[in-house]
Amino acid sequence: GLEKTYAMIKPDAVAAGKVDDILKIAEDAGFVVVRRQEQRMDAVRAGEFYAEHKGKPFYANLVGFMSSGPIVACCLAKHNAIKDWRALMGPTNTFTAREDAPKSLRAKFGTDGTRNATHGSDSPASAMRELKFFFPNLRLDPIPEGA
Numbered sequence: 001g002l003e004k005t006y007a008m009i010k011p012d013a014v015a016a017g018k019v020d021d022i023l024k025i026a027e028d029a030g031f032v033v034v035r036r037q038e039q040r041m042d043a044v045r046a047g048e049f050y051a052e053h054k055g056k057p058f059y060a061n062l063v064g065f066m067s068s069g070p071i072v073a074c075c076l077a078k079h080n081a082i083k084d085w086r087a088l089m090g091p092t093n094t095f096t097a098r099e100d101a102p103k104s105l106r107a108k109f110g111t112d113g114t115r116n117a118t119h120g121s122d123s124p125a126s127a128m129r130e131l132k133f134f135f136p137n138l139r140l141d142p143i144p145e146g147a
């Protein structure tokens with residue numbers, strides 16, 4: 001059914017001025033942009049968002065990157081939004097994306113293994129947590145009839 005996911009445009013793509021390009025590609029792929037909000041995360045908040053990666057070798061770089069400049073937090077809606085947004089993004093690593101999915105968002109807009117242009121929730125539970133993290137007032141379900 002119709003589903004919402006949390007999508008984020010990361011500091012590399014925001015600094016490069018690619019937000020509108022990325023959201024146009026999303027809309028052309030059938031996503032509705034329900035929310036779109038530019039904001040800065042400090043290192044504490046970035047660390048909290050990525051808490052599941054604490055202890056991994058890339059964690060410090062990831063937190064430093066995500067707090068290095070503004071991000072654009074989005075709620076996207078579509079049938080199978082979670083899975084389809086991850087497919088549109090392509091593989092996590094930009095270089096892998098360029099090899100295996102050259103039309104993907106990360107292939108087009110990513111920088112390297114950490115600076116990979118976009119994020120997307122990996123499950124319904126993650127989408128719920130991540131949408132609430134950025135949009136505490138968003139009504140997740142049900143989508144009001146006629147809204």
Ligand code: CMP
Binds near residue numbers: 115
């Ligand atoms: P994202 O999909 O936001 O989820 C975790 C992020 O950590 C990932 O994108 C990358 O920005 C970063 N990262 C860096 N190295 C790795 C790695 N080896 N595996 C997974 N994520 C990584």
